[in-house]
Amino acid sequence: MEAATASNKIVNRDEITDAFTDSAQIPEKYIRTDEVRAGVVVGEDDDCYCELPVVDMARLLDPELSASETLKLGSACRNWGFFQLTNHGVDEGVIQHMKDNTADFFGLPLDSKNAVAVRGDGFEGYGHHYSRLSKLDWAESVILITQPVQDRNMELWPTNPPTFRHALDRYSAETTSLIRRLLSYMAADLGVGEAALLDAFSGKRQSMAIHHYPACRHPDKVMGNTAHTDGLGLTVLLHVDDTPGLQMLRGGRWFPVRPLPGALVVNVGDILHIVTNGAYKSVQHRVLVNAERGRTTAVVFQDASVDGMVTPLPELLLKAGEAPRYRSIPRFEYLKVRFSALAKREGFLESLKL
Ligand SMILES: O=C(O)CCC(=O)C(=O)O
Numbered sequence: 001m002e003a004a005t006a007s008n009k010i011v012n013r014d015e016i017t018d019a020f021t022d023s024a025q026i027p028e029k030y031i032r033t034d035e036v037r038a039g040v041v042v043g044e045d046d047d048c049y050c051e052l053p054v055v056d057m058a059r060l061l062d063p064e065l066s067a068s069e070t071l072k073l074g075s076a077c078r079n080w081g082f083f084q085l086t087n088h089g090v091d092e093g094v095i096q097h098m099k100d101n102t103a104d105f106f107g108l109p110l111d112s113k114n115a116v117a118v119r120g121d122g123f124e125g126y127g128h129h130y131s132r133l134s135k136l137d138w139a140e141s142v143i144l145i146t147q148p149v150q151d152r153n154m155e156l157w158p159t160n161p162p163t164f165r166h167a168l169d170r171y172s173a174e175t176t177s178l179i180r181r182l183l184s185y186m187a188a189d190l191g192v193g194e195a196a197l198l199d200a201f202s203g204k205r206q207s208m209a210i211h212h213y214p215a216c217r218h219p220d221k222v223m224g225n226t227a228h229t230d231g232l233g234l235t236v237l238l239h240v241d242d243t244p245g246l247q248m249l250r251g252g253r254w255f256p257v258r259p260l261p262g263a264l265v266v267n268v269g270d271i272l273h274i275v276t277n278g279a280y281k282s283v284q285h286r287v288l289v290n291a292e293r294g295r296t297t298a299v300v301f302q303d304a305s306v307d308g309m310v311t312p313l314p315e316l317l318l319k320a321g322e323a324p325r326y327r328s329i330p331r332f333e334y335l336k337v338r339f340s341a342l343a344k345r346e347g348f349l350e351s352l353k354l
């Protein structure tokens with residue numbers, strides 16, 4: 001209970017009651033009706049409705065189509081901060097294996113999942129429920145560092161299902177190359193050398209959050225994932241099933257992301273926002289819960305920094321003749337402040353503005 005009242009604590013899953021299955025009796029600590037209702041959700045028949053941009057990796061790779069698709073990629077990052085990526089080239093078998101293992105893990109009894117429960121002050125493991133203003137998210141999650149390999153904490157990598165580790169390892173390797181591919185086109189769009197942007201990301205930490213949002217018969221009362229911007233460089237999200245729920249803020253309204261079959265959802269994080277001097281936008285998003293169906297996602301967060309600093313890319317400032325719009329801050333300090341501010345998961349980027 002203490003954990004539930006703390007403003008920014010990661011709460012161990014074993015403190016959550018079995019109310020997940022009995023949604024008629026939702027404990028008070030999950031009730032967040034005001035937050036769910038906050039803001040207008042854009043409907044498909046609204047005037048301002050238009051589809052989330054789709055970027056096609058096959059077109060990026062095609063010498064004849066690459067230039068126009070690169071413009072599309074740039075425009076998505078500048079104007080939306082989000083896009084769906086089709087023909088991404090991640091091996092289908094690797095994706096299926098990842099989906100199967102993720103779904104199987106969440107299907108296990110609580111005791112089995114708690115074999116890799118969060119320990120002490122750590123952030124890795126199973127059981128995260130970010131609480132805010134004494135409220136909890138309607139979700140169970142596993143968070144793990146996936147790259148570089150020597151940073152992995154294998155004690156917290158599930159061994160049940162037995163193929164989970166292998167699936168995660170392969171998926172992580174595939175997404176690392178995918179992110180490199182994407183960054184080379186982002187560099188072209190930004191007008192900077194490929195090496196400058198790749199160096200900011202390569203060898204940096206990658207972590208994954210695997211979320212399960214159980215169905216809730218009263219979805220207007222609970223929040224799957226509190227509105228936030230992502231704190232690292234780039235985020236790649238895999239829908240394990242086709243249940244919608246992700247919404248991104250656009251023009252002051254919540255815009256529901258409709259998962260395209262076979263696509264990955266990519267979004268700009270705060271560090272890439274700063275690295276591009278605000279050209280690429282890190283935008284707020286949240287997850288609402290579905291009344292009928294559970295929802296599972298596997299999210300890759302790729303960290304980035306420039307010579308140990310979170311800072312606008314010097315080459316970009318030089319080429320564009322721009323003054324920095326964000327204060328430079330050492331990466332370790334950035335992470336410390338950014339992730340201790342989970343209780344107020346918005347506003348940090350603003351505080352770095354010059
Ligand atoms: O599960 C989702 O759709 C989004 C998760 C998310 O935003 C996050 O983990 O940062």
Ligand SMILES: [Fe+2]
Binds near residue numbers: 228229230285
């Ligand atoms: Fe996020």
